Amino acid sequence: MYESADTDEMGIRLTAEEMGINLVYIPFRKVSVSISNDGYHFKTKGRHLEKNLEGVNAVLNRMQSKNARLYAASIMEGLGKYVVNPLTLEYLCFSKFRSLVELWRRGIRIPSTVFVPLDAHDITTSGRQLNNEEDIADLIQEGIGTEDIVLKPDAGTHGREVRLSRDRRTLIKNINSSTPSIINPIGFVAQEFIEKWFYDLRIIVTKERGKPPYCYPTALARGGFKDFRTNTFLGNMVFGVKLPMNIRNSSIECGKAMGRDSEAWVLGLDAMFNLGEDRFVDDEYVKSELEKLIPSFNGVKTVKREKIKLGKFSNWNKKLENAFHNYMSTTHYNHIKDIIEESIARNADNILFHEANSCPEFWEQTRIVGGINVAVPLIKCAKSVAGWSVFQRYKRY
Ligand SMILES: Nc1ncnc2c1ncn2[C@@H]1O[C@H](COP(=O)(O)OP(=O)(O)O)[C@@H](O)[C@H]1O
């Protein structure tokens, strides 16, 4: 189920074909869902889609925005389908603070975090403006206890509006410019700034019905010195790295915390290391190696910018894989990868989990560089619940 097909959705289709699984496309744009005491209708202007839905027991929810995913999951669960990911998990992942509370109560290590409602400015009933930024800054600083503070929208993604302040004046400025929005109506989280050197991790954990949760043995490291935010969306470079067993185990604990008692789910966890001064290689060396990687990484970007022609996804895919392999076969890539792997091994006990993503992007970076085609666990999860008769009980019709 998706609104418009991006490479992830095309990749899911391609992977399903290779696995011999028959997927049915359920549109969500330009459809109407109506419910009445006589039943339900799911249709577009010209076409009834109830028949398409009838044979479907499991839905892969690939709506782009968090709000649309919540909505789609509610409707599909209402129609008796198993949704990957289930609504409860989608609900927890919607909010950074809700996710962190789940991890924290299970003793998983997280960065110290303060939740701040969006009321830096209030208007009283008599029309007078109240400025709360100094009080908010006090509460944040008391809660965190350090000068370096990251402020981010509770329901944000892609590093948008994630801001770092290293002194009180900047913190006040950041609080003032953190305003509510339709996608983030509730608040911001303030977090202790983690000295993570130049990278953080995207780790994939999954659970199929009838099996214990599983963490993949590799992860995607995202890195660079340009910005403290290492999101791939911001153009950072990516490296495929091995994970030590204890990190895989704590990632599984995160998955259990978020998945609660759901039968099947797939999650992308964001994690970083509190490295402090443990920079065993000179920053200048890392920077110069990253610099030398730019030309081959640009080759990847060029392929990514190409418009994928209808029916030519496989061709484009081959080109992208070639470009990535070219980048990954350079000595500079391997130097940085080795540095990150050593840094992870030295600091495995200092890992902090800061976010869980319910619909992680994967087709380009996580699959080719991280070595994990997330379409596979997605499809396996759906398959594991598809024949599950329990859901029939919830069906109205
Ligand atoms: N507390 C922090 N300390 C250091 N860097 C952080 C911190 N929080 C976030 N970042 C950086 O900013 C990026 C975006 O933050 P994240 O919490 O993952 O939000 P988003 O949903 O926008 O991805 C992270 O990948 C990380 O590199």
Ligand SMILES: [Mg+2]
């Ligand atoms: Mg993130």
